[in-house]
Amino acid sequence: MGMTLAEKILARAAGLERVKPGDIIEPQVDLAMSHENAALVINQFFKVFEETNLQPKVWNADNIAIIFDHRVPAESAKTANNQKKIREFLKEQGIKKFHEIRGDEGGICHQILPENGYVRPGTVVVGTDSHTTSHGALGAFAFGIGATEMAAVWALGRVLNIEVPGSIKVVVQGEFSPAVQAKDLILHLIGKISAQGANFKAIEFHGSTIENMPTSGRLTLSNMAVEAGATAGMVPSDEETLRYLKETAHVDEGIELMVPDADAVYEQIVEINVDDLCPQIACPNMVDNVKHIDEVVGIKVHQIVIGSCTNGRLDDLAAAADILRGKKVSHDTRMLIFPASGRIYQEALELGYISDFMASGALVMNPGCGCCLGIHQGALASNEVALSTTNRNFKGRMGNAEAEVYLCSPTVAAASALTGEITDPRNGEH
Amino acid sequence: MGKVIYKVGDDISTDVIYPGRFMATVLPSETPMFAFADDKAFNKKLRTEDIEPGSIIVGGNNFGCGSSREQAASCLKGYEVIVIAKGIARIFMQNAINLGLKTIIAPEIEASEGDEIEIDEANVHNKTTGKSFLYEPISPARDAIVEAGGLIAYAREKLIAEN
Ligand code: SF4
Numbered sequence: 001m002g003m004t005l006a007e008k009i010l011a012r013a014a015g016l017e018r019v020k021p022g023d024i025i026e027p028q029v030d031l032a033m034s035h036e037n038a039a040l041v042i043n044q045f046f047k048v049f050e051e052t053n054l055q056p057k058v059w060n061a062d063n064i065a066i067i068f069d070h071r072v073p074a075e076s077a078k079t080a081n082n083q084k085k086i087r088e089f090l091k092e093q094g095i096k097k098f099h100e101i102r103g104d105e106g107g108i109c110h111q112i113l114p115e116n117g118y119v120r121p122g123t124v125v126v127g128t129d130s131h132t133t134s135h136g137a138l139g140a141f142a143f144g145i146g147a148t149e150m151a152a153v154w155a156l157g158r159v160l161n162i163e164v165p166g167s168i169k170v171v172v173q174g175e176f177s178p179a180v181q182a183k184d185l186i187l188h189l190i191g192k193i194s195a196q197g198a199n200f201k202a203i204e205f206h207g208s209t210i211e212n213m214p215t216s217g218r219l220t221l222s223n224m225a226v227e228a229g230a231t232a233g234m235v236p237s238d239e240e241t242l243r244y245l246k247e248t249a250h251v252d253e254g255i256e257l258m259v260p261d262a263d264a265v266y267e268q269i270v271e272i273n274v275d276d277l278c279p280q281i282a283c284p285n286m287v288d289n290v291k292h293i294d295e296v297v298g299i300k301v302h303q304i305v306i307g308s309c310t311n312g313r314l315d316d317l318a319a320a321a322d323i324l325r326g327k328k329v330s331h332d333t334r335m336l337i338f339p340a341s342g343r344i345y346q347e348a349l350e351l352g353y354i355s356d357f358m359a360s361g362a363l364v365m366n367p368g369c370g371c372c373l374g375i376h377q378g379a380l381a382s383n384e385v386a387l388s389t390t391n392r393n394f395k396g397r398m399g400n401a402e403a404e405v406y407l408c409s410p411t412v413a414a415a416s417a418l419t420g421e422i423t424d425p426r427n428g429e430h
Numbered sequence: 431m432g433k434v435i436y437k438v439g440d441d442i443s444t445d446v447i448y449p450g451r452f453m454a455t456v457l458p459s460e461t462p463m464f465a466f467a468d469d470k471a472f473n474k475k476l477r478t479e480d481i482e483p484g485s486i487i488v489g490g491n492n493f494g495c496g497s498s499r500e501q502a503a504s505c506l507k508g509y510e511v512i513v514i515a516k517g518i519a520r521i522f523m524q525n526a527i528n529l530g531l532k533t534i535i536a537p538e539i540e541a542s543e544g545d546e547i548e549i550d551e552a553n554v555h556n557k558t559t560g561k562s563f564l565y566e567p568i569s570p571a572r573d574a575i576v577e578a579g580g581l582i583a584y585a586r587e588k589l590i591a592e593n
Binding site for chain 1: 440443445446449450451453454455456457468474491492495496497498499500503519520521524525528558569570571572573575580581582583584586588589590592593
């Protein structure tokens with residue numbers, strides 16, 4: 001009996017010949033990522049060392065990455081103090097994979113990790129962020145953990161006492177129609193299996209649609225796998241993974257592709273054909289409250305957001321620029337665009353997208369998480385509606401429990417910006 | 431015996447349990463004041479009334495879904511409440527185990543605010559309605575952490591053993 005991708009990666013990381021769902025293991029960690037919440041990890045890390053006579057020292061400074069993204073530039077003195085404390089700790093511990101608040105190296109953690117070649121196929125990545133699932137797009141087993149669990153990883157280099165998850169195989173065939181994208185596919189899948197459909201499971205994406213999809217789209221899929229509750233969302237690494245690692249991440253060596261065994265055992269198989277898939281919208285206040293766009297067309301929108309670790313990449317911006325170029329954002333709405341990283345921002349500048357956006361009336365903000373989680377920039381007023389390419393629409397997500405958030409693709413967001421209401425991008429000229 | 435002090439529906443996210451705008455607050459001594467901050471009445475009850483340790487929050491399916499923010503577990507741990515839900519999302523559940531917040535998955539649980547609940551080795555008994563509900567045994571992986579008194583203590587034991 002063969003192993004799934006999750007089982008293969010975890011077996012290797014735990015130094016075992018084979019593992020099966022339910023086995024309790026302690027996999028070695030290849031990359032441990034945190035953002036501003038490293039402030040809490042640091043507290044917990046010191047607690048682990050209390051009363052031990054041991055010097056608090058991370059197991060391996062080279063395997064830790066810290067990215068400031070959630071509240072950049074700092075929105076409050078409290079955040080600034082946390083960021084300062086983290087900087088000091090990184091210096092003390094010699095942690096070099098640190099992405100400051102900068103225009104060249106900064107950005108959202110789930111974009112910084114892949115674009116800098118920190119993630120490799122077949123490795124174990126943990127992050128104090130639920131969307132760490134994103135990195136499964138490159139064939140890693142990547143999952144979110146809490147700050148205390150990360151403190152234990154910093155101390156010991158492995159995740160303590162976890163269960164090997166069972167796997168769900170999602171097989172996707174067919175070709176997207178114009179104006180339909182990876183975001184519509186993942187919203188459709190979450191609507192189909194529900195927000196808890198993959199709780200405690202790993203998802204593996206297969207099929208011709210996935211094979212033909214660039215890594216940027218795969219990142220969108222794996223990113224939102226956690227919205228179905230999945231521990232990890234993975235794409236078996238292939239030629240496209242190699243291309244991305246070489247061309248975008250500039251990684252020349254140490255790449256080993258890993259695929260599941262042909263006779264691997266899955267707990268569930270979900271088949272999807274995207275030939276007839278239309279733009280999908282997740283309606284308030286749950287990510288699995290997914291509707292076809294026809295059901296929500298015409299809803300008035302006060303704020304439109306393009307960005308986040310789900311859809312703030314260059315091809316997302318390109319899709320939006322193609323719609324906004326030479327046109328005007330409706331004065332009945334406002335549009336905020338957050339490129340996912342400084343590098344993407346610069347590429348978008350060179351390609352003219354940023355001036356297309358500004359000329360259309362959209363406001364281009366600094367790279368980072370922006371208004372995705374309602375901490376900082378772009379809060380909503382009570383009873384307002386946002387349409388966003390982010391990944392969550394829980395009550396209060398954008399900073400106001402009296403506001404509503406709809407989730408969509410960048411194409412739908414851009415088409416809707418021109419009208420100020422939810423608009424089907426397939427319906428002719430905007 | 432504990433009293434149900436709050437009952438919520440399905441898919442209560444960590445954004446609801448601990449809204450993002452308070453995330454710069456990280457200390458377990460400070461997070462409890464923002465527990466369920468957007469439900470002003472319940473938040474006020476937590477902050478101003480004497481909450482008996484062992485009081486119960488009853489949830490539906492997928493309790494704690496969403497972000498990995500540990501504040502969502504530490505803010506409830508501060509009141510020593512017990513979460514009994516039909517289903518609990520993985521990361522929240524693990525954070526709860528790590529911090530010593532007691533969580534119980536009882537897929538059929540039925541209870542209303544004010545009900546008295548008793549918990550034995552296998553069942554949750556609703557003393558007010560007279561109904562009993564089986565709960566899922568805690569997995570051995572998580573039990574070892576609970577037994578050690580939380581993940582900090584568990585990790586410390588390993589660290590000492592290995593040095
Ligand atoms: S963009 Fe949003 S979902 Fe992504 S890491 Fe930032 S806050 Fe989290």
